[in-house]
Amino acid sequence: MSFQYVRIYYGPCDSFHSAIHKPQKLRGLREKLQVLGFRVDLIPIFRCNIKNLCFNMSSEMDPVCRRAVAAVLDSSSKLLRARNYLWFLALLDDQMFRRTTHALKDYWPFDYDDDFNIKKVY
Template sequence: MPRNARVTICSGPYESNGVVKHRSRRLQGLQAALRARGHHSVLEETSDWNMVELAVNGEIVFSCNIKQLQFGGDGELDPVCKEAVTAVENAY
């Protein structure tokens, strides 16, 4: 994959403290990890609960439950972020 890929991060709402809504705090580490590797990410809200999908050139290359991502941070110590960045870089 070219170094400057455009990655679409599709995320759905999830429950926290009894309230279900879209939140981006769990996506900060993922965004930082992608940015550190030279990729540009765009957030897109979906209606699928608890879901995060990464799309490159319209193709989904990675998906996980949003609660698997660490809250906040830079993504360097989050193994799910590392797996997601690897999937983006291995995309065609």
Template structure:
């Protein structure tokens, strides 16, 4: 995959303290990890609850439960972020 891939982060609403809505706090580390590797991130809200999907060239290359991602941070110590970045870089 070229270094400057466009990665769409599709994320659904999640429940916290009884309120269901789209939140990006758990996506911060993932976005930071992807940007550090030269990728462009685009956020897109979906209706699938608790799901995060990374789409490259129209294909889903990584998917996980949103709570698998660490809250905030730069993503360097988050194993799910490392797995997601590897999936993006191995995409065709």
């Protein structure tokens, strides 16, 4: 199961004098994102216009769809970079309090040797 999740809000498309939701216009975008490992939910709303997308086309032939996929990949990489950066800062912050003179002392019941000298037994 993928942890990358995308919600696509799309509005009705006005064609042949009827305004209805057409998820077929998002087929190429949905399939391309699913191939890349994203979970995709299509959510119909009444505010978004999707008339610039081509009807029932693959993502390689639709320039608007290619730009949307590029935007999703760019934002996903930025989010992953930010998450790793925050994790690393939290790790450094945790390690700074452990390795100072103001940190709590560890009291071991025996002498602790941190050389990890292992004698070979034949």
